[in-house]
Amino acid sequence: MTVSAYHLPEGQSGIWSIRHFTVTPEQERLERARSWRDGRWVAAGVYTGLYRGGSIIMSDTQDELRDHSFFQHAATGSVLINGLGMGCAVRMALAKPTVMSVTAIEKSPDVIALVAPHICDPRLTIVEADAFDFKPPSGLRYGAVWHDIWDGICTDNLPEMHKLHRKYGRRTKWQGSWAREYCERRAA
Numbered sequence: 001m002t003v004s005a006y007h008l009p010e011g012q013s014g015i016w017s018i019r020h021f022t023v024t025p026e027q028e029r030l031e032r033a034r035s036w037r038d039g040r041w042v043a044a045g046v047y048t049g050l051y052r053g054g055s056i057i058m059s060d061t062q063d064e065l066r067d068h069s070f071f072q073h074a075a076t077g078s079v080l081i082n083g084l085g086m087g088c089a090v091r092m093a094l095a096k097p098t099v100m101s102v103t104a105i106e107k108s109p110d111v112i113a114l115v116a117p118h119i120c121d122p123r124l125t126i127v128e129a130d131a132f133d134f135k136p137p138s139g140l141r142y143g144a145v146w147h148d149i150w151d152g153i154c155t156d157n158l159p160e161m162h163k164l165h166r167k168y169g170r171r172t173k174w175q176g177s178w179a180r181e182y183c184e185r186r187a188a
Contacts, residue, residue: 007060008048008086008118014110017051018086021059050086050111057151058085067178068092068146074174075099077143082131082164083178087115089146094121099143103127105134107149131164136171145175153179155187 008018023031023042031041042061049059058064065088072092077100079093084106093102104126106112116126127134131149136142145168150157161177168175 007046008115011114013113014108015053016108016110016114018114019049019051020046021049022046023061048086050114052151055151058088060086060088064088068148071144071146071176072096074144074176075146077101078140079103080136080142080145080168080172081105081148082134082146083148084111084115084126085148087119089148090119090124093144093146094119094123099123101125103136105129105131107131132160132167140171142168142172143174145172146178147175148178150178153182155183158183158187 007020010020011018023044025044028042028044035041040063042063047059047061049056051057068089071089072095075093075096076098079099079102081089081093081102081104084090084104087104090102090104093099101123102121102125104124106126106128107130109128112126112128131147147161147164150160157177158180161180161183164177165175
């Protein structure tokens with residue numbers, strides 16, 4: 001059984017909550033059987049999920065953490081992350097000694113209240129703002145920009161992904177969006 005490295009304490013703020021959940025070996029077998037199309041499944045273990053109301057928005061399962069791997073590899077210098085979530089991408093960036101600063105943009109004050117107290121690093125700045133409205137400081141260029149503001153993997157996210165990529169295209173050496181390639185393959 002796996003226990004996540006990003007195990008946040010359970011809690012609730014407004015309609016948002018952090019909860020732990022267990023995937024049993026039997027559930028893992030079912031997940032593997034269902035994953036024949038996309039290869040995404042969850043190994044047996046104890047995980048943490050971020051919920052809005054009764055719906056899970058993100059978790060720290062292996063697939064979701066692996067989704068951030070290209071970002072983690074690219075992160076260097078000043079980094080911008082649109083979407084704090086459970087702080088997984090933030091922690092991945094802060095784990096790199098080549099990252100000098102991380103700015104995380106999060107729309108929900110309740111998500112910030114649940115997650116921010118558990119990430120203590122002087123290089124981190126969390127800004128309560130909408131990713132589409134946030135205006136970075138004039139002249140600032142980022143080593144990497146990561147967009148992770150969507151509840152699920154869906155081709156309907158592509159127009160917003162393209163909008164954010166246009167917004168930061170001249171401000172960064174590298175940028176990516178959570179599950180963009182997967183959505184583009186589905187749309188083709």
